[in-house]
Amino acid sequence: MRFQIRSYADTVALESHCIICDNFMTVGLDLLDYRKKIMNSDFGIINLACPVCGMNDSLYLVEVL
Numbered sequence: 001m002r003f004q005i006r007s008y009a010d011t012v013a014l015e016s017h018c019i020i021c022d023n024f025m026t027v028g029l030d031l032l033d034y035r036k037k038i039m040n041s042d043f044g045i046i047n048l049a050c051p052v053c054g055m056n057d058s059l060y061l062v063e064v065l
């Protein structure tokens with residue numbers, strides 16, 4: 001994922017973990033969406049829908065790559 005988005009200056013690669021299917025994966029998120037989600041989160045924790053199992057808010061972003 002990091003290699004795929006290297007030419008997109010407005011996209012950030014994030015390491016994430018799904019608590020339902022227990023998979024670690026890398027996701028790309030628009031930088032402005034990432035900033036908005038961080039600003040609106042309580043403790044800097046962002047939840048997204050998992051692309052593997054499809055559950056809403058099960059994908060926790062662990063760190064920025």
Ligand SMILES: [Zn+2]
Nearest residue numbers: 018021050053
């Ligand atoms: Zn999942």
